[in-house]
Amino acid sequence: MSKIRVSIVGGAGYTGGELLRLLLFHPGVAITQITSETYTGRFVSKTHPNLRKITDLKFSAIDDLQPCDVLFLCLPHGRTMQKIDFFRKTAPRLIDLSADFRLDSIEDYRVWYRIEHPAAHLLKEFAYGIPELHRQEISKTDYVSCAGCNATAAILALYPLYYHNVVDHNSTVIEIKAGTSQGGATGNPATHHPERSGAIRTYKPFGHRHSAEINQELSLHSPVKVHLTTTSIDMVRGIHCVAHTFLKNNLNEKDIWKIYRQTYQDEPFIRIINERDGIHRLPDPKLIAGSNFCDIGFSRDPDTDRLIVFSAIDNLMKGAAGQAVQTFNIMHNMEETTALTFPGLHPV
Ligand SMILES: NC(=O)c1ccc[n+]([C@@H]2O[C@H](COP(=O)([O-])OP(=O)(O)OC[C@H]3O[C@@H](n4cnc5c(N)ncnc54)[C@H](OP(=O)(O)O)[C@@H]3O)[C@@H](O)[C@H]2O)c1
Secondary structure, three states: OOEEEEEEEEOOHHHHHHHHHOOOOOOEEEEEEEEEEOOOOOOOOHHHHHHHHOOOOOOHHHHHHHOOOEEEEOOOOHHHOOEEEEEEEEHHHHEEEEOOOOOOOOHHHHHHHHHOOHHHHHHHHHHEEEEHHHHHOOOOOOOOOOOOHHHHHHHHHHHHHHHHEEEOOOOOEEEEEEEEHHHHOOOHHOOOHHHHOOOOOOEEOOOOOOHHHHHHOOOOOOOOOOOEEEEEEEOOOEEEEEEEEEEEOOOOOHHHHHHHHHHHHHOOEEEEEEOOOOOOOOOOOHHHHOOOOOEEEEEEEOOOEEEEEEEOOOOOHHHHHHHHHHHHHHHHOOOOOOOOOOOOOOOO
């Protein structure tokens, strides 16, 4: 079988580098080009030194992109939508890692991103790239918009409960703690080491844009509004999500297990973690760093109706490049786990 010709746009950033790390070992892929405007002509391994002796690719400019089969788009928010016609002419299939096509509604872009979407007519053509929720749709589409990293952690944690309609829809409180690579490769005063080291910085007590995706994906029975707070912690990779939900009925731990098992038992990248003893009883992002797993666990408060759900992902993997490759595999009718079957490092 001939290989699928793939190019990566915005490849000098963290998600672009992670995509390259995965796709260089994908048996069905030939990487055609990888772009950077800043480093055009420079060896890719100068920017991604973990790839020394693995690739001799050089960066190209976006304007020099050649036709290929699939474009992975890793540009900052707002850039893909501006150049979407050019990207559609360059490749018949697009996998976008930015937020530009994640939301179904133009109005949501006005409210959450304060923009008038320039390509709103295409919003419905993009499948939302969480395979555990949209596998069928992804298998039939040419355009995927990968989910936000915080949104992925929260949605995967909560989806079984909202699908089975067992929690109060609008009282869920989600606390996200996120690693610094979430902010991308370009530094700013907030990422300067003396300011950053050891800091625990809540950067969005409310109003985080990923709330829009979470609400969209959990509105399965009626419109949902979750309460999301995001905090940046002193960790390079990883998202830790703690969601406080309130049960509508008196379900016990066994009932909850059943719900999660039913939903995720055949999912290759979801692991339900609820150990009774030891130090690794609940999901911990450190254990999955570099892997495409999403670990999920829960704890039922016996004295109240609160059910606390935990999830952990690597923001650059299940939260970005790993999930993007998973959707690529589904779109091309390949084994979904291709190029993704490896665990995190332990210890790291
Ligand atoms: N980091 C994460 O954990 C994460 C997770 C999920 C989704 N995402 C999303 O994925 C996208 C990429 O994230 P990232 O973390 O890889 O970002 P990044 O490290 O900042 O990289 C962005 C890339 O885009 C290029 N770029 C920067 N500004 C540009 C501009 N104004 N016009 C055109 N190109 C520009 C940069 O290189 P050149 O200037 O050299 O071209 C760089 O290669 C973003 O939309 C982000 O929201 C990120």
